[in-house]
Amino acid sequence: MDDTVDKLVIFLAKRDGIDKLVKTFQYVSKLGHWHVETTHPDAATRFKQWEVASGLGRKAFRTGRFLTGFNALRRGPGATPTLKVLSVLANAGEMVYFFFDHFLWLSRIGTLDAKLARRMSFISAFR
Template identity: 80%
Template sequence: MANDTLDKLVIFLAKRDGIDKLVKTFQYVSKLLHWHAEAAHPGLAHRAKQWEIASGLSRKAFRSGRFLTGLNTVRRNPGPNLTFQILSVFANAGEMVYFFFDHFLWLSRIGVLDSALARKMSFISAFGESFGYVFFIISDFILIREGLEEEKKLFGSKEKSGEAEKRIGKIRGERIMRLMAVAANLADLVIGVADIEPNPFCNHPVTLGISGLVSAWAGWYRNWPL
């Protein structure tokens, strides 16, 4: 019996990435709600802000030890060739910095460590995150280009077998997933820049809210069970 929607939702929420995307949705929906209600409904805006803060702190707790994932990726499966290995090292190094210093940011925000550390930890974490995303995006674009070239060759071949059709379908599926990854990474890059170099555009609640939801929902798509 094939899994239905409820089965898939249970599987999705059983994964750390799944619950993270759900709580990330809460975080950025509440950010937009706070912005929308701030002037006319201050009580509602305050509750939305508390929801946003709680969601953000919860996500940091869920990510405990997550930096080890990048370390293990570099150790076990850095890439098929030197180009991808270099990109993988830089991308995962940035992500490791992000997740590692995020522990200290979380502890400083909940009062275990000096709250004065929060700003510095936030900057280091966001810088590592943004640095890593650049290389993840480059890797995905290279793979998308390679997929397009392979698909073009398969279309250009005189004999189109069932295997070729399956391969084309697989390439297209992978391309969608990589485009979702690029969308998520670009959205998170905007959020990272807002921490590194605050500016009116990146730090506007609507920009942050939409970026967060794009990232969250792209993650939903990528992690949703087949």
């Protein structure tokens, strides 16, 4: 198969490198905040803002990632019944996590109602 879902999954997989780079920024800023929070509170505030912005940016780069699990299931989950069941459980969990993670991101940036953030965070935590 070489349909739209396949092409979209390939496109999104290319964004994984950007996500890893932004993750590095997020952790560096977290370490920077920890290192200067008692000596330079103003710099610590900027590091914290950088960390939060990086975390929200990472969620943007992960948009559509639930399609990867869907595509894996669609392609054939496994050769034996046991592998099929395990594949469905693993991919379904990841799909649910990323699906609700998108709603969490949209509510945190103000596109959706902010009250949804707490509920979506709770749901995605139990993937």
